[in-house]
Amino acid sequence: MTADPAGLPADLIAAVERLCRTPRLLVAMDFDGTMAPLVPLAGDARPLPAAADAFAALAQLPGTTTALISGRALASLRRVASPPREALLIGSHGAEVWLGPDARPLTLTEDQARLLGQASALLRDIAGEHPGTLLEEKPAGIVLHTRMATDAVAAAAVEQAHLALDALPGVYLSAGKRVLEVSVVRADKGQGLRTLRDAVHATAVLFAGDDVTDEHGFSALGPEDVGVKVGSGQTAALFRIDSPEAVGPLLELVLDSRRTRG
């Protein structure tokens, strides 16, 4: 496949140009590992300037809606991403949705809240016994981060967490890159994408992401949409770019194509 100077594959460029002729486009982007390079400490993540600039410019275009769709809790996503005011936000893999000031915040049922307390207590014990692991609390879940642990300790912690939590009905586990997500709300990025698509009556969607949890999103795409996997690994996405550094050129291409559509 020939590539243009920005490093985008030719088939992706053609697909984006076709996509951008749609009446109402949704540009939905994962954040960590996609808009922003992966970093050891989640609080240090920031979007790459080229990606952030093009994303902000897209948010201003007519017939174009931008969204971030992330595994992060919404509050954390806002803090690190500084999204444009117009951008819609999906956090906690779809459990938290922000579609504007009137959107309802997530509330847990009593059962869900009790379950989350149980799961958190079990994970706190496990994290305490595995150096380099740490926990992140979310409105509907808790996350075991193992990026700072040795491989052996990380694997042991995740295995113990599965042993402790797999038996709890109503608790959903999903593994990402060096994270184990524990949620009491069944949500995934496919569901998140469908929510966004319906909310803005999008006629086509661009979705890009780097992690295994993004595969639910790619699977929710139709033939009119474009899914872009960032980096290596198996994927249901039809297109791939090498790294977050290529996301800026990708969004710039969308911006140019959207501005000049007939």
Ligand SMILES: [Mg+2]
């Ligand atoms: Mg990601």
